[in-house]
Amino acid sequence: xxxxxxxxxxxxxxxxxxxxxxxxxxxxxxxxxxxxxxxxxxxxxxxxxxxxxxxxxxxxxxxxxxxxxxxxxxxxxxxxxxxxxxxxxxxxxxxxxxxxxxxxxxxxxxxxxxxxxxxxxxxxxxxxxxxxxxxxxxxxxxxxxxxxxxxxxxxxxxxxxxxxxxxxxxxxxxxxxxxxxxxxxxxxxxxxxxxxxxxxxxxxxxxxxxxxxxxxxxxxxxxxxxxxxxxxxxxxxxxxxxxxxxxxxxxxxxxxxxxxxxxxxxxxxxxxxxxxxxxxxxxxxxxxxxxxxxxxxxxxxxxxxxxxxxxxxxxxxxxxxxxxxxxxxxxxxxxxxxxxxxxxxxxxxxxxxxxxxxxxxxxxxx
Amino acid sequence: xxxxxxxxxxxxxxxxxxxxxxxxxxxxxxxxxxxxxxxxxxxxxxxxxxxxxxxxxxxxxxxxxxxxxxxxxxxxxxxxxxxxxxxxxxxxxxxxxxxxxxxxxxxxxxxxxxxxxxxxxxxxxxxxxxxxxxxxxxxxxxxxxxxxxxxxxxxxxxxxxxxxxxxxxxxxxxxxxxxxxxxxxxxxxxxxxxxxxxxxxxxxxxxxxxxxxxxxx
Ligand SMILES: [Zn+2]
Numbered sequence: 001x002x003x004x005x006x007x008x009x010x011x012x013x014x015x016x017x018x019x020x021x022x023x024x025x026x027x028x029x030x031x032x033x034x035x036x037x038x039x040x041x042x043x044x045x046x047x048x049x050x051x052x053x054x055x056x057x058x059x060x061x062x063x064x065x066x067x068x069x070x071x072x073x074x075x076x077x078x079x080x081x082x083x084x085x086x087x088x089x090x091x092x093x094x095x096x097x098x099x100x101x102x103x104x105x106x107x108x109x110x111x112x113x114x115x116x117x118x119x120x121x122x123x124x125x126x127x128x129x130x131x132x133x134x135x136x137x138x139x140x141x142x143x144x145x146x147x148x149x150x151x152x153x154x155x156x157x158x159x160x161x162x163x164x165x166x167x168x169x170x171x172x173x174x175x176x177x178x179x180x181x182x183x184x185x186x187x188x189x190x191x192x193x194x195x196x197x198x199x200x201x202x203x204x205x206x207x208x209x210x211x212x213x214x215x216x217x218x219x220x221x222x223x224x225x226x227x228x229x230x231x232x233x234x235x236x237x238x239x240x241x242x243x244x245x246x247x248x249x250x251x252x253x254x255x256x257x258x259x260x261x262x263x264x265x266x267x268x269x270x271x272x273x274x275x276x277x278x279x280x281x282x283x284x285x286x287x288x289x290x291x292x293x294x295x296x297x298x299x300x301x302x303x304x305x306x307x308x309x310x311x312x313x314x315x316x317x318x319x320x321x322x323x324x325x326x327x328x329x330x331x332x333x334x335x336x337x338x339x340x341x342x343x344x345x346x347x348x349x350x351x352x353x354x355x356x357x358x359x360x361x362x363x364x365x366x
Numbered sequence: 367x368x369x370x371x372x373x374x375x376x377x378x379x380x381x382x383x384x385x386x387x388x389x390x391x392x393x394x395x396x397x398x399x400x401x402x403x404x405x406x407x408x409x410x411x412x413x414x415x416x417x418x419x420x421x422x423x424x425x426x427x428x429x430x431x432x433x434x435x436x437x438x439x440x441x442x443x444x445x446x447x448x449x450x451x452x453x454x455x456x457x458x459x460x461x462x463x464x465x466x467x468x469x470x471x472x473x474x475x476x477x478x479x480x481x482x483x484x485x486x487x488x489x490x491x492x493x494x495x496x497x498x499x500x501x502x503x504x505x506x507x508x509x510x511x512x513x514x515x516x517x518x519x520x521x522x523x524x525x526x527x528x529x530x531x532x533x534x535x536x537x538x539x540x541x542x543x544x545x546x547x548x549x550x551x552x553x554x555x556x557x558x559x560x561x562x563x564x565x566x567x568x569x570x571x572x573x574x575x576x577x578x579x580x581x582x583x
C-alpha cells in the first residue's frame with residue numbers, strides 16, 4: 001500500500017444497508033455497515049420509508065465507526081464518495097446529503113458515483129486493479145445486469161439486463177412461496193445443497209435462439225415454480241422443499257452463467273467479474289468457476305461481504321476517480337434514483353460558474 | 367457564539383447564521399422538491415455573506431419537524447454531520463416553534479403547516495415563545511372547534527381558509543427566527559429537543575398480503 005494512493009471514504013445508502021467504507025487505492029481499511037434488514041423481514045421486502053429512517057439514525061455513527069476502524073483522521077482524506085444512484089430515492093438522499101455536508105465541512109472533493117459501477121470496482125479491493133475491459137455480471141435483489149467496463153471511471157456499457165424480476169427478487173419470492181422467510185437467497189442456497197438440482201426441469205427464461213442473447217427473465221421461472229408447488233399441495237402431497245430449492249436455483253444460475261460466459265466470448269473478454277448479493281450464492285460461484293475454466297476465462301468474485309451493498313465499494317470507485325483525475329461533483333449533486341449505468345459518476349457543471357465551486361480552492365481550516 | 371440554523375421540514379429550505387445577538391446572514395428558498403440540492407449551497411451562501419468559514423460555527427440549530435419525511439431528513443443529517451466533524455452541539459427545535467417565534471403574537475394562537483394528504487401539522491401557543499401542546503397531525507376539519515377564535519399562523523392555515531378564517535403569516539418557516547429563538551433559549555439555559563425527526567406518522571409500510579396463488583382456480 002503506497003502512502004500516495006488516494007485515501008477515500010465512501011457512503012452507500014441506496015437500499016437497506018447504511019455502508020461506510022474507507023480505502024487507500026485498492027486497499028480496504030474499513031467497511032462499516034448498519035443494516036435495517038431485520039426490520040424489513042416481517043414485510044417480506046425492503047420498505048423504503050423504514051430504510052430511509054434507519055439511514056438517518058445510522059449515518060453519523062457509521063461514519064465515525066469506519067474512521068475509528070481505519071485508524072485515520074478525516075482530515076487526511078483525499079475525497080468523499082457517495083452513491084448518487086440508482087436506488088431508493090429517499091434512502092439515497094440521506095447518504096448524498098451526509099456526504100455533501102462531510103465533504104464541505106472537511107473541504108474535500110465530493111464524488112457522486114454509480115452504485116452498479118461500484119459493485120464492479122469493489123473487486124479491486126480483493127483481486128487488485130480491474131483488467132480493462134472487464135465483463136461484469138451483477139445480480140442482487142435489485143439488479144441483474146451484464147455490463148462491459150472498458151474503464152470503470154468513464155466507460156461502462158450495458159450488454160443486457162433483466163426484463164422483469166431481478167434474480168435476487170426471484171429467490172425472495174420462491175422463499176415466500178415455500179414459507180422460508182426473507183431474505184430468500186441464503187436459505188435457498190443452504191437447502192439446495194441437500195437437494196437434487198435435476199429433480200424438476202424448471203424453464204430457462206430467454207434462452208431460445210431468437211431471444212435477446214444477454215437479457216434475463218425470471219418471472220416465468222418464478223410462476224412455473226409456484227405452480228409446481230401449488231399442484232403438489234393441491235394433490236395433498238408433500239412438497240420436496242430441498243429439491244425445489246435446488247432445481248429452482250439451478251435454473252437461475254444456469255442462465256446467468258451461460259449468458260455471462262457467452263458475452264465474454266462474443267466480446268473477446270477474458271475476465272468475468274460477478275458482484276451483487278446473489279454472488280454470495282455458492283452454486284452460482286461453483287458453476288461460474290466451472291464454465292469460465294472451460295472457456296479460458298478468469299473469474300473474479302469478491303468475498304460475500306463485499307458483494308452485498310457496502311460503503312467500501314463506493315470508496316473503491318471514488319479512489320479510482322481520484323487516481324484518474326476525474327472531475328469532482330458539485331454541492332448541488334442530486335440523488336438520482338434512476339441514474340443510468342452509463343454514468344459511472346456525476347461530475348459537476350464546471351461550465352456554468354457558481355460561487356459554490358470556489359470553495360474547493362479555499363481551505364476551511366486555514 | 368456563532369449558530370448555524372437549518373430547517374428543511376417544510377417546503378422552505380432555510381439557513382441562517384446568528385452571533386448570539388443578531389442574525390448575521392440568512393437565506394430561504396421555497397422549493398419542496400429540491401431540499402437536497404439547495405441546502406449546502408445555501409449554507410455556503412450565508413457563510414460567504416458573513417465572511418466566515420464553517421469552522422467558526424460553535425453550535426448547530428436544526429428544525430426537527432414535524433414535516434413530510436424526505437425533505438426533513440436532509441436538514442437533520444446535514445446538521446448531524448456538521449456537528450460530528452466540528453465537534454459542536456446540535457440543538458433541535460420544533461419547526462412550528464420557529465413560525466410561532468416569527469409571528470410575534472403575544473396572545474394565544476395556533477401554528478399549522480402543510481402535512482400533505484389533506485392534513486396539517488399543528489400546535490397551540492400561549493404566546494410566540496410558549497408552546498402549550500405537543501405537535502399533532504390532523505385533518506383541518508377535525509380540529510376546527512379546538513382552534514376556533516384564535517389566529518392560525520403558517521401555510522397550513524392559509525391553505526384551508528374555510529376552516530381557519532383568521533389565517534395569518536408568515537407562511538413559511540425561516541431559520542432566522544429559529545436561530546433567534548435558539549439564541550434566546552441558550553442564553554436562558556433552556557432545554558432543546560434531541561436532533562431527531564418528529565415524523566408523527568408511521569412509515570407507509572404495506573405488509574404484503576399472504577402469498578397469492580398464481581394458478582387459475
Ligand atoms: Zn447493489
